[in-house]
Amino acid sequence: MSQPTDESRVLVIYTGGTIGMLIGNRGYVPEPFFLTETLKSQTRFHDPLQDSLFSNSGSVQGFRQFLSQSGRSSPSGPSPTTAEFKPPTLLVRSSRPIGNFATRGLGGLNQLDAPAPPTCVKLAENLYEAHLPSLITPRSSVSGGGGSKSIRYAILEWNPLLDSSNIETEDWIRLASEIELNYSFDAFVILHGTDTMSYTSSALSFLLEDLGKTVILTGAQIPLSQLRNDAVDNLMGALSIAGNYIIPECCLYFNHTLFRGNRVSKISSYDLGAFQSPNFPPLVNVGIDIIVNWNDVIRQTSLRRFRAHKVMSPHVATLRLFPGIATATIRAFLSPPIRGVVLESFGSGNAPQRPDLILAFKEACDRGVVIVAISQCMKGSVSDAYEAGRELAAVGVVAGSDMTPECALTKLSYLLSKPELHVEDVRKLVSTPLRGELTRQSATTLSQTTINQNIENIQGLLSEFVRLSGRPETPQITISLPTEATQDAAASWTSTAAEAASTEAALLPFLIHAAAARNDAEAVKFCLEAEATTDSIASPGPSNVASGLANTLDAASGGSPLHAAALNGSTECVDILLSRGALVHLRDTLGHTALYYAARRGHERIVNVLVQAGASLSGLDGGFAAWAVKTAIQNADHVSRDIWLKAGVHTEDF
Numbered sequence: 001m002s003q004p005t006d007e008s009r010v011l012v013i014y015t016g017g018t019i020g021m022l023i024g025n026r027g028y029v030p031e032p033f034f035l036t037e038t039l040k041s042q043t044r045f046h047d048p049l050q051d052s053l054f055s056n057s058g059s060v061q062g063f064r065q066f067l068s069q070s071g072r073s074s075p076s077g078p079s080p081t082t083a084e085f086k087p088p089t090l091l092v093r094s095s096r097p098i099g100n101f102a103t104r105g106l107g108g109l110n111q112l113d114a115p116a117p118p119t120c121v122k123l124a125e126n127l128y129e130a131h132l133p134s135l136i137t138p139r140s141s142v143s144g145g146g147g148s149k150s151i152r153y154a155i156l157e158w159n160p161l162l163d164s165s166n167i168e169t170e171d172w173i174r175l176a177s178e179i180e181l182n183y184s185f186d187a188f189v190i191l192h193g194t195d196t197m198s199y200t201s202s203a204l205s206f207l208l209e210d211l212g213k214t215v216i217l218t219g220a221q222i223p224l225s226q227l228r229n230d231a232v233d234n235l236m237g238a239l240s241i242a243g244n245y246i247i248p249e250c251c252l253y254f255n256h257t258l259f260r261g262n263r264v265s266k267i268s269s270y271d272l273g274a275f276q277s278p279n280f281p282p283l284v285n286v287g288i289d290i291i292v293n294w295n296d297v298i299r300q301t302s303l304r305r306f307r308a309h310k311v312m313s314p315h316v317a318t319l320r321l322f323p324g325i326a327t328a329t330i331r332a333f334l335s336p337p338i339r340g341v342v343l344e345s346f347g348s349g350n351a352p353q354r355p356d357l358i359l360a361f362k363e364a365c366d367r368g369v370v371i372v373a374i375s376q377c378m379k380g381s382v383s384d385a386y387e388a389g390r391e392l393a394a395v396g397v398v399a400g401s402d403m404t405p406e407c408a409l410t411k412l413s414y415l416l417s418k419p420e421l422h423v424e425d426v427r428k429l430v431s432t433p434l435r436g437e438l439t440r441q442s443a444t445t446l447s448q449t450t451i452n453q454n455i456e457n458i459q460g461l462l463s464e465f466v467r468l469s470g471r472p473e474t475p476q477i478t479i480s481l482p483t484e485a486t487q488d489a490a491a492s493w494t495s496t497a498a499e500a501a502s503t504e505a506a507l508l509p510f511l512i513h514a515a516a517a518r519n520d521a522e523a524v525k526f527c528l529e530a531e532a533t534t535d536s537i538a539s540p541g542p543s544n545v546a547s548g549l550a551n552t553l554d555a556a557s558g559g560s561p562l563h564a565a566a567l568n569g570s571t572e573c574v575d576i577l578l579s580r581g582a583l584v585h586l587r588d589t590l591g592h593t594a595l596y597y598a599a600r601r602g603h604e605r606i607v608n609v610l611v612q613a614g615a616s617l618s619g620l621d622g623g624f625a626a627w628a629v630k631t632a633i634q635n636a637d638h639v640s641r642d643i644w645l646k647a648g649v650h651t652e653d654f
Contacts, residue, residue, distance in 0.1 A: 017163070048135075087134050095127065098156065209308070217250075247292070258283045560583070
């Protein structure tokens with residue numbers, strides 16, 4: 001089934017947690033079916049006919065029309081009710097059986113009362129698939145989004161549901177595997193208990209290598225079963241962001257805030273604001289408007305396809321220092337099979353300077369144990385400002401900068417699981433930002449741009465703009481500052497850095513689209529280099545894509561510069577844009593990706609490059625692609641057939 005352009009598809013993986021619990025004899029317990037059945041009954045989460053109040057209150061006229069038609073039948077007969085309407089199913093894969101309700105502990109629930117399980121097919125060892133019934137939200141628009149959109153989602157419910165205190169390393173790997181198996185979805189929301197959510201979000205940020213889509217973990221402090229709860233806001237907020245914005249990171253959403261997943265810690269067991277990111281600002285703030293801090297969103301510059309890493313080293317642990325800690329305790333703690341230790345040190349990375357204690361750390365480091373020092377303080381970073389901290393570094397302890405304990409532990413486990421990495425490689429990488437998990441210390445500061453430099457930049461920008469307009473003779477553009485004699489006259493150009501930056505931000509998006517379409521690689525480079533001097537680039541179209549000029553959208557087509565380059569066969573421009581963070585999963589207003597346009601125009605090398613970078617056909621691409629392959633086979637057009645097959649068309653599609 002083709003995907004409508006005004007609809008995004010999100011896979012919700014429900015692991016358990018407070019959000020779907022009910023009160024049992026011994027407190028809150030997870031209950032199968034409850035979450036899905038509750039969401040089905042609430043029109044804000046499920047409006048299959050798009051006939052709810054939420055879908056018809058976008059305007060006064062729409063609301064009045066909704067009231068006038070309520071309870072009436074159409075001329076052709078009664079319209080179907082929500083109960084009679086069967087929404088389309090979505091194909092979901094898992095490493096475990098899907099919907100195997102017979103093995104659930106249902107207690108007093110009669111099996112006949114339970115929802116009919118989907119038909120689960122075993123494809124291979126540890127690979128199952130089923131068509132799960134989908135839910136769909138009412139049409140709505142978000143800040144910066146292009147028109148109204150519905151979010152269609154399926155819920156993959158784990159069996160059994162887990163309290164987050166029971167989450168193990170194998171469950172992190174299972175989550176990563178399920179995202180990999182279902183990577184055709186536009187985005188992913190993981191429902192999880194709050195106690196260990198920050199561990200899971202940190203672990204997934206490393207396990208999901210070269211991630212190009214949005215992954216959001218969320219949950220609740222008060223379950224959905226209670227009248228007053230935070231579950232509705234958290235789930236709807238996570239769905240709205242996942243369905244409308246491409247933020248290619250593993251994130252955590254809670255209490256109207258989206259955090260980078262490896263930057264958070266749980267700081268309260270009773271506040272609704274249960275999480276904080278002490279050393280990094282939120283990626284999204286949700287208030288009256290949804291404000292995305294695009295400059296802080298990671299730009300994907302890797303040309304590798306997404307993959308899930310499926311191993312974590314179990315031989316890691318966290319050691320918290322305290323005054324008077326015995327050396328014997330530390331020696332025992334650092335003994336085999338321990339391979340990595342997160343050392344929670346005092347202040348900015350200090351430890352007791354007792355010779356026997358320092359010797360214990362040195363012996364462990366010499367033996368190959370990787371010790372990473374982080375601070376016990378919520379805010380701040382490990383540094384070498386004090387002699388006590390320098391002694392740790394001298395014996396081989398690595399500074400963990402401002403990583404959270406959860407992040408440092410999971411990162412160490414991830415790195416130590418890679419057999420190709422030697423101990424020195426791990427020590428180097430653990431203090432290097434891989435997923436934005438730590439702040440890189442910079443020894444240089446940017447100098448303020450001078451007035452003359454501002455004028456020179458704008459002058460070059462305008463000249464490039466005129467050159468790309470296609471005129472046979474390019475005029476020389478010169479901008480001059482007012483002289484003393486004309487100071488009182490209205491200057492044609494002002495000279496502040498802010499005004500220069502705003503001028504560049506207004507012109508660069510148009511310029512890079514023109515350059516990509518004309519295969520002008522030098523002009524594309526010029527734009528991207530000019531971007532470095534501009535605080536932010538404002539897209540003239542919908543602003544629901546990642547930061548950076550490489551992803552700015554054309555107001556008319558909704559396409560990115562990568563769309564233009566792929567359509568026109570600009571191979572060099574495609575390479576440059578991908579290296580600067582262009583997103584391969586973006587779809588234009590017609591629902592097509594850059595890969596679709598490259599394949600349709602027969603640009604084989606661009607198809608190969610995009611596929612290598614993780615691109616896949618999605619949205620409305622599939623229907624035409626299957627037809628194109630079938631037609632190519634009938635016409636014996638082997639070139640076109642091979643290009644579409646390389647783009648990812650499967651023979652079973654036709």
